[in-house]
Amino acid sequence: MNSRDGKAASGNELSMTSNQSGLPEIHLIGINHVSAPVELRECLAFSTEQSETTLAELKKSKAIREILVISTCNRVEFLFTSHFREQAVQTIVDRLSAAKAIPAHRFKPAMYVYSGDAAVRHVFRVAASLDSMVMGEPQILGQIKDAYRLAVENKATGVVLNRLLHKAFSTAKRVRSETGIGDRAISISYAAVELAKKIFGRLDGKTVLLVGAGDMAELAVEHLHRNRASGRLFVANRTFEAGVNLARRFSGQAIHFEEIGASLARADIIISSTGSPGYVITQDLVRPIMRERRNRPLFFIDIAVPRDIDPNINRLENAYVYDIDDLQGVIDENVSSRQSESVKAERIIDEGVIRFRHWHDALDVVPTIKEIRGKLKAIAGAELAKTLQAMNHLSSEDIESLGKMIEAIVNKSLHDPMLFLKNPGSHRDKSLYIDIFRKIFKLENERD
Amino acid sequence: MTYLLIPVIGLYLTSAACYGAFLFIQKDGYQRAGFALMLAGFAIHTVIIGVKAIHAGVIPVQNLHETLLFAAWVFAAVFLAFKLHSRLKVMGVFAAPMVTLLSAAAFMVPDKAVEIETSFASLWLIVHVVLIFTGMAALSLAAGTGALYLIQKRNIKGKKHRFFFKRLPSLEMLDSTGYTFVVIGFSALTAGLITGFVYAHTVWGRFWSWDPKEVWSAITWLIYAALLHERLMARWRGSRAAILAIIGFAVMLFTFLGVNFLLEGHHDEFTRW
Numbered sequence: 001m002n003s004r005d006g007k008a009a010s011g012n013e014l015s016m017t018s019n020q021s022g023l024p025e026i027h028l029i030g031i032n033h034v035s036a037p038v039e040l041r042e043c044l045a046f047s048t049e050q051s052e053t054t055l056a057e058l059k060k061s062k063a064i065r066e067i068l069v070i071s072t073c074n075r076v077e078f079l080f081t082s083h084f085r086e087q088a089v090q091t092i093v094d095r096l097s098a099a100k101a102i103p104a105h106r107f108k109p110a111m112y113v114y115s116g117d118a119a120v121r122h123v124f125r126v127a128a129s130l131d132s133m134v135m136g137e138p139q140i141l142g143q144i145k146d147a148y149r150l151a152v153e154n155k156a157t158g159v160v161l162n163r164l165l166h167k168a169f170s171t172a173k174r175v176r177s178e179t180g181i182g183d184r185a186i187s188i189s190y191a192a193v194e195l196a197k198k199i200f201g202r203l204d205g206k207t208v209l210l211v212g213a214g215d216m217a218e219l220a221v222e223h224l225h226r227n228r229a230s231g232r233l234f235v236a237n238r239t240f241e242a243g244v245n246l247a248r249r250f251s252g253q254a255i256h257f258e259e260i261g262a263s264l265a266r267a268d269i270i271i272s273s274t275g276s277p278g279y280v281i282t283q284d285l286v287r288p289i290m291r292e293r294r295n296r297p298l299f300f301i302d303i304a305v306p307r308d309i310d311p312n313i314n315r316l317e318n319a320y321v322y323d324i325d326d327l328q329g330v331i332d333e334n335v336s337s338r339q340s341e342s343v344k345a346e347r348i349i350d351e352g353v354i355r356f357r358h359w360h361d362a363l364d365v366v367p368t369i370k371e372i373r374g375k376l377k378a379i380a381g382a383e384l385a386k387t388l389q390a391m392n393h394l395s396s397e398d399i400e401s402l403g404k405m406i407e408a409i410v411n412k413s414l415h416d417p418m419l420f421l422k423n424p425g426s427h428r429d430k431s432l433y434i435d436i437f438r439k440i441f442k443l444e445n446e447r448d
Numbered sequence: 449m450t451y452l453l454i455p456v457i458g459l460y461l462t463s464a465a466c467y468g469a470f471l472f473i474q475k476d477g478y479q480r481a482g483f484a485l486m487l488a489g490f491a492i493h494t495v496i497i498g499v500k501a502i503h504a505g506v507i508p509v510q511n512l513h514e515t516l517l518f519a520a521w522v523f524a525a526v527f528l529a530f531k532l533h534s535r536l537k538v539m540g541v542f543a544a545p546m547v548t549l550l551s552a553a554a555f556m557v558p559d560k561a562v563e564i565e566t567s568f569a570s571l572w573l574i575v576h577v578v579l580i581f582t583g584m585a586a587l588s589l590a591a592g593t594g595a596l597y598l599i600q601k602r603n604i605k606g607k608k609h610r611f612f613f614k615r616l617p618s619l620e621m622l623d624s625t626g627y628t629f630v631v632i633g634f635s636a637l638t639a640g641l642i643t644g645f646v647y648a649h650t651v652w653g654r655f656w657s658w659d660p661k662e663v664w665s666a667i668t669w670l671i672y673a674a675l676l677h678e679r680l681m682a683r684w685r686g687s688r689a690a691i692l693a694i695i696g697f698a699v700m701l702f703t704f705l706g707v708n709f710l711l712e713g714h715h716d717e718f719t720r721w
Contacts, residue, residue, distance in 0.1 A: 195604070198600070198604060198613065198619065199618060199619050200620050201617070201619075201621045202620075295684075295685040296685070297619065297620070297686070314605060317686065317687060317688070320604055320605065330607075330609055
């Protein structure tokens with residue numbers, strides 16, 4: 001990764017006339033915690049208002065089609081589409097220099113520029129928190145969502161960046177749910193699931209009991225479900241209604257707090273996260289249950305502080321208790337396995353980049369026209385063949401001229417739409433119309 | 449004949465080394481190589497046993513050398529058969545050295561003809577020996593999984609997740625695999641003892657003669673019977689079942705070897721050297 005500059009700059013890109021028939025390419029320029037020290041980053045950081053005025057300024061530039069500004073404490077990045085990379089970069093650098101009153105030579109060396117796939121990959125990695133100072137920290141996705149909202153409100157984005165950002169969000173979500181890279185809460189529920197697998201082997205059919213309906217508990221249940229813990233779910237909460245609501249979300253069953261003891265006989269995995277000051281589940285409560293359970297293992301996950309589950313339960317045969325510090329210990333010991341998780345994350349990112357490229361490549365005039373013509377010809381040809389079946393008296397010359405007529409109709413009726421697509425007017429966003437055409441004719445090359 | 453054992457032991461030893469490497473490096477190739485080497489060793493091993501059997505016209509368990517060699521062969525067969533059905537790859541770490549050890553022990557003991565008074569040419573005896581050894585192999589594997597279970601349980605209870613935690617399968621899998629071995633081993637052992645009684649009846653005219661080997665076999669059998677009984681009553685899962693499987697294995701080992709060296713009886717002559 002980090003191959004700076006996806007595409008070498010070539011001289012003729014600077015002239016306004018070259019390459020304009022194609023689509024503008026995606027580029028990204030910026031600095032982050034790796035390329036620049038904090039002193040420089042804080043000088044360049046934008047407030048929301050500054051971002052807005054900058055967006056408005058940059059939108060006016062002829063070299064820039066769509067633009068988005070991401071500014072956090074660890075990065076300042078401009079994501080844009082343009083036919084004229086060098087000019088656009090120059091415009092942004094000038095603007096940044098003017099807005100922050102810093103000479104360009106102070107920050108220019110720290111800046112990286114990515115184009116095409118490299119830019120797309122960078123956006124995906126940033127959104128998935130792979131490029132963060134603390135890998136897996138959760139705030140970055142929200143910050144990018146805010147930046148995107150701001151750009152949309154200022155009408156600075158178009159078809160390409162809209163699609164790119166939506167894909168970045170869904171890819172980030174996939175990385176989060178399918179790998180162990182995540183914030184502490186997520187890695188804790190991940191560690192809990194890994195432990196459960198070491199105890200139970202397979203999780204299907206295992207019954208889960210939630211004690212307390214907090215966010216963390218919800219996250220853990222989500223994680224268990226994704227790992228096919230297909231058994232029943234019980235939710236015991238002090239306020240019954242909150243329990244009912246959570247239970248409904250996972251098609252489980254809410255129970256009263258007093259029923260915990262009885263439900264222990266059926267549960268396999270207990271996740272506790274109440275605000276109770278003392279132990280909610282004690283050793284004396286569990287000991288008789290183990291006999292009733294015929295010694296099937298019982299796994300307690302205590303994510304509450306102060307703890308809900310008596311740690312002495314861990315001494316009972318076939319009962320296992322992990323509190324939040326124990327789970328944190330598991331995570332720390334698994335730093336090496338995180339390495340392999342990040343390989344998995346990069347693979348998910350690669351998939352996203354390839355899919356996006358397929359969509360983006362198809363979003364061009366020539367392939368779109370070809371596909372529309374192909375589709376119409378296929379329809380006309382099929383109808384012609386159907387008609388000819390019932391008309392045996394026609395000579396081969398007749399059939400040939402009918403075929404020619406059909407082809408002429410297709411070509412002529414497509415003539416005006418094609419002219420329009422090729423030149424929808426200089427002020428218009430061509431990709432928007434191509435996208436609409438593709439939707440009208442239902443030309444989809446990308447499977448979602 | 450004995451020199452042919454050298455490649456067999458060599459193959460088993462490299463197989464054990466491959467399984468050891470698998471434990472540390474966790475690359476599937478090592479484990480598969482271990483299986484292939486074991487299979488190759490087993491093929492030559494089978495030829496040796498076959499030639500011996502044809503040569504003697506009876507089952508080749510007439511002295512300690514042959515008995516150990518035969519035991520190693522049955523052990524390898526049981527393990528290979530198990531491997532075809534199970535995904536518990538780590539089992540070879542236990543089984544391959546065990547087979548190597550048994551065949552190496554056979555190699556160390558001289559293969560000299562012994563005057564045997566009792567008849568070997570009985571179908572009952574062949575079935576008896578094969579079943580007993582199959583049972584012993586399965587029960588040793590049960591003890592092996594039991595030991596792995598105890599290690600893994602210690603890791604989870606003690607919240608230590610270093611070397612073995614990652615490499616060993618889940619408690620549930622170890623527990624159920626161990627149980628399967630006990631069921632198979634116990635069934636084979638029971639059937640082996642019954643055929644032994646029948647054979648004893650044909651040779652000595654009585655089923656039971658308070659021979660030390662018989663007594664210790666009965667003790668072994670009772671231990672596993674108790675284990676299964678408690679298991680079926682579904683009380684003794686996990687640790688207790690694992691510990692009992694290991695105790696049973698120790699008693700069984702004594703029945704197999706210890707009795708012959710320390711006590712006397714009519715099994716004595718089969719292991720004389």
